[in-house]
Amino acid sequence: MPSTQRSPGGSSSGRAPRGSACLNCRRRKFKCDGARPICGPCIRSNCEFDCEYTDGPTRSPTQVLEDNISRLEARIYELEHPEIVTPSVTLYDPRSPPPVPGPSSVTAHQVPNMPIAGPSGGQPMLAAFFAPPQSVPTLAPNFGSEPSPEVIKMLIGHFLPRASQIGFFLHPARFIACATDPHAFALAPALFGAVCLWGARFSRDPAVRAHEPFFLQRAVHSVAAALAHPPTHTLVHAIQAEVLLANYFFTANRLLEGRYHCNAAVALVLSCRLNKLRAVPDPPAAAVTRGVELPPPADAVEEGERINAFWSVFVLDKSWAVVVGSPSHFDGPPGAQVDTPWPLDIEKYEHGGIPPGVQGSRTAEAFLAEVVPDGGSVSSLARLAKGAALFERATRLASQWTPAMVYIEQFAVDFFFLDSVIDQFVASLPPIEAAPTQADARTLLLTHTFALAATIRVHGTLKQAEGGTAQDRDVAAAHAAAAALDSIDLAQLAFADPILAILWTSVCRALIGEIARVRVLWTSALLRDGDTTAASETAETAAALGAAHDGHLSALQKVLDAMAVLASAAPLMAVQAAKIRQEFEGAPP
Template identity: 60%
Template sequence: MSAQGNQPAPTTGPGRAPRGSACLNCRRRKFKCDGARPICGPCIRTHREYDCEYTDGPTRSPTQLLEDNIARLEARIYELEHPESVAPSVTLHDPHTATAPPNTPIQLTPIASSSAGAAGSSAPSASYLMPQASLVTALDATSEPSPDVVQMLVGFFLPHANQVGFFLHHGRFREHALVPAADTRQARLSPALLNAVYLWGVHFSGNASMIAHEPVFLQRAVQAVSSALVRVPPYNIIYSIQAEVLLAHYFFAANRSLEGRYHSNAAVALSLSCRLNKLRSSNNMPNPPGVLNVDLAPPADALEEGERINAFWCVFILDKSWSVRAGSPSHFNGSPGAQVDIPWPLQIEDYAQRGIPPTLRSSLTMQTFLSGVSPELTQGMSPMALRAKASALFERASRRASQWTPAMAYVEQFAAELFVLENVIQQFVDALPPLHGAPDPDTARDRLITHTFALVASMQVHSTLRQGQNGAPGRDLDAARRAVAAIDSVNLAGIGYVDPIMAVLWTAVSRVLIGEIVRLRMIWTSASLLADQAAAGAHQQQHVEADHDGLIAALQKILTAMTTFAHTSPLMALQAATVRQELEGSAR
């Protein structure tokens, strides 16, 4: 035997992979990977099997390929945001011409989908239920669904559509979607949109036999979206945006944030490409020659214009909400090409009933609101407009909180900006419709989400001010308690499904409560030492104990709410488990 063969293998510690050979998930989370293949031990123990990928093979991993695609999309978005300073790398074409473009429009590479989302929780209406045996026979995810199955899936989807970013008119969409001929149906709505709706319909069905088909429906939806824009002539770009928004919501809910970010960025890029942010702008200056060449045909009617306006705001809300979770900047923070000049959204039925005055023009819609100029605080009061404002406040407060450091320059200026932001938040919260007395569960759910967004924004601002010793103590805790109290105003059992961004918001609230619990336990220990020395010490101990018990009860309310929706969203289930672990850790 050769001398080389007698040499011992290099030691890496018990159960630890050699340096450089850990899986991607363990590297990101700073876990000690054991290098087991195809799935390592730490990923199995933390239920992250689908994130376990190795990069030491001959080809790039799916995650690396997806990150490459995201980088290309973000570069494209930057070009759209800064048309005056960047030479375009892609020439976009008019989607209403039948000639092939000189360059391929925004390429959306198919994403390999290896897992299904969790089952939906909602109970569909009886008119869409089928006996299980015939359901399994009728549902074939490998081919275009039959008209009966399409009707069933659309029926499962529409009651929850607004919670997953659906901005189209329900009646008009249903009319097109339920056309018996598949070719006519696809020509009117596009396969990308239809397959995204079918996917969510399966997800919301609550039927185990249907949910078994969910991975195939997901694959079909992703492939349809990736090919929608390269078709000649292309499908309606608004429908492509809708499909991207639906898929982004699906992946975020499934705790597949990288894929969610990809489709969210695609929706942003498409929206900026056709200048949805400039609809009805009073300052609609054309872009430099060669930078942008996507012009939407004039809307056929007021309802179609309303769908375009609401399309932009759904993309805006998606971007503002989830950029915080991703730790990436929002794409709508004042860049020239991404300036928001569009009117505030209305409820979709209002466009059909009264439309928008022909002379109405808008400028700096969101920037004016965030600056605290009073007229904008009382304009835009539809549920979608309020959600857009609340998500913008949440994103700005979170971004400011992430920028704070004790050694930062211009601390006084930074604090002054935070006080302005808190003033806007407070005026906004005061103007919100009350949580009590909502006329129906959908309205109650919308109000709960909007109130929670705003209260978490306030919480973030006051936490940051307290770190800089500029804020009143306890204001962040007050906001957290109000967010918990909001839960009591809604019958969660009657909602069925809630936007999974609530998992992120409720986790943020929980962490403020847990931080206060830790502080009280330290005081509790000190009070216990003083209890035998003075009556004041005993009184303090009783007061601290009462506060502590109240905070524990508040946390239990949040955990109960998260548990209610855990089976509808893997992200919600994960965040609930995270809150429990952090609460248990605070007791050590």
């Protein structure tokens, strides 16, 4: 964790005075100790960012955004627990035009009780914290309010090669047809705005990059309008737009906005029961979530887009629940059950997709409960979802450990069982250099790093529990994560999924901790070098420690070099890299 000095800020009993807990602990109902910049519970949860406190006399923009997120999370809870929650009543602005639903479209009234209105009544809830910019960049002639076909083609050309790194799950050919063919079904405005935004971000042309703020404003307002008024787009397009915007804000180190759009995507997939696609039928007496009744998919590709939409949101939720310190919305005690089958690569749906008789039941939980990995589900997205699930489960277990645990034996059993699942999963992954394309290689790099970061969390906690006497499996995993970078051409990487900034931070911290430990032992061995009775043995020990130190340092530098390559296009990566360098400078010399 950061080496910043912490101030108590709480009471002498170790608990913050009533009403003064940080926002994270307040949301999770943890007992906050009020320490700053990061409180004790948030440190144990591996939260990467300083706590936020509400000391001021007025509500901050953060609190306003937290309120909006709380409304979404309340709705998600209703969707997760239909058997115990009385549906709320949603009021609509009488001045708004009546909804006119279209085929395969989702409207505000079709997503039951979606909290779309803020304090001002009919205004979209995003308006409370996304004020229009003071000025919109003056657009070049070919960047009008409706971009020309040439501009659209250019932006899509920038977007698609890296789209898989930011959660794009639609069928590429059908997406291009929607975006460029005037005779095809029009692309949803929200999705169109999100794609243009990322296309501008990926462009190397400064003239195009200059219009990124304009496209951001357009994308955010289009998504707000899609939730507040009858849209003309499909549900899957709405989910795709939310995923793209969530990753945009996470990349920009704007975590609250990212969390909002992530939760919006979760609410949409749960409203439409995309977590129950191909599910074994519920018992007759089981409570069923009331939501959007989607028409049957037109073909296997359309069904595949829905399946992949769910798993893309699953990966997003599992990844960033760890970062913001909140529970995942899927599986586990508080989450919705996942019965949707593992996804296929989108191209596989063109050839029939998932066989008609295949049904799913507790898909992710079954994977986490089995030591032997299943033989199927070898798609890139399926592997990525498994890696994200392992990382989230490992972090959740690690956050529960305290020196005074009562059920330490059961905790150890759970930890070692999870460790076995992680080991089996890592062994089943293909090598990165065997990936057929650069996009597949980048996804495999992320999947490998997810699993290795899970190992670091598990064995780092075990080492802490055993007083530093445990085997250095966390350090070995950190070296493996660094070595995985040898299979990637960093010069062509240019951009990566923003969660890599967090995963690489865990890798670097494991290496920094080991470097500090080795330096202490190395110094001690060198000081004993003058003892002639054991001079030879001491010299060998010092040499071995020196070689180990250099190896750890080389691995750390390799990860920092990768972060430096990506930092210019990703503020979150730049922030995490600077944090790691600061922590390394504070390590024992």
